[in-house]
Amino acid sequence: MSDAHCNNLAQRKTLGLVTHDNTGGPFVVECQGCGTVYPSFQCGGGGQIADTGDYEDAFCPHCEHEDPEECENVGLVWNTQQLKINELQQRLTEADERQEQAVTALNEIARVSRMGEKPFEIATMAIGEMSAGIERPTPIAEVPDGYCIMPRQLTAENGAKALLLGEFKLLVTKECPECCELEEPVEGCSICDGEGEYGQKHTIPWDEIKFIYSKAVSGLAVKAEPSKS
Missing domain, CATH: 1.20.5 (Single alpha-helices involved in coiled-coils or other helix-helix interfaces)
Structure with missing residues (x-):
């Protein structure tokens, strides 16, 4: 059996393959927002929302369009x-x-x-x-100890958006709306389970992630000198 016909779901994902035999797993997505075609495992979001049993909406890593559909155009x-x-x-x-x-x-x-x-x-x-007739390579800069080479900006083109979008969440504690006016929280409350408050996770927006990264770059970047050959 060739790699293309592999029926091991974990191995398929490692090889970047999608499901071709209705056995579950990743599939080909066509974004209705930007028209990009890509495997479903590149979608952002989809994570579980706290302990509610619900899941976040998946979204396109290129334009953030929600719930891209399976591509039926072979x-x-x-x-x-x-x-x-x-x-x-x-x-x-x-x-x-x-x-x-x-x-x-x-x-x-x-x-x-x-x-x-x-x-x-x-x-x-x-x-x-x-x-x-050969393009000359760009001189390699010496990287100081404790540093690494990173892009100046986070963009979809350099893969940062697909990597980071939906990865960072902020847990916000809120007062239970069902128990807030009672003397004691209701035991077994469907929202707070008798605690009087509950936690809700909020996904950090893409623009905010880019802003935080840009502040780090502006404050920590060093000008590396080209290596001497």
């Missing part, structure tokens, strides 16, 4: 994945072209060396021509 799913494959194939083609340039330059070095025609000078020219 052609759309296929095209979405095919475009990703095309992009990867283009990257591989460009990498192959750079490799061919390097091989050509090395072959020229070897040919000139056998001829005894100033191999060092010609080799330098060949490598220079090869390097001219």
Whole structure:
């Protein structure tokens, strides 16, 4: 059995696969807000609300549209994945072209060396021509101890929104509306269970998460000097 037909739900999620045989588990979602197609395990929300037995609404990690529906358009799913494959194939083609340039330059070095025609000078020219067509990498900065490289801003494009949206909750304690005017809370109250107050979790909004992160960046970021080579 191939990985694509794997019937182990845990293994499917590890491989980034969705259910294809009505056995439960993740499925393909099409957001009615922004039209993005993605697996359901990337949705935000869906967590249990305290001890109520209820669950938060799931929402799109790209536009926060609530309750995205299962995608029934097989052609759309296929095209979405095919475009990703095309992009990867283009990257591989460009990498192959750079490799061919390097091989050509090395072959020229070897040919000139056998001829005894100033191999060092010609080799330098060949490598220079090869390097001219290759994008030069950005200098690597030295990261101080205790720091790591992080994005300046949290966005959907860098994956932060899908990672953090719905992850942070604030527990707020409130007075029970059924027992607040009584001398003693009602034992077995459906809201507070006789405690007189109850806790309610509130999800921290995405804009607030971004604001907190931006304040941390502005106050803690350091300017790293490029490493000396």
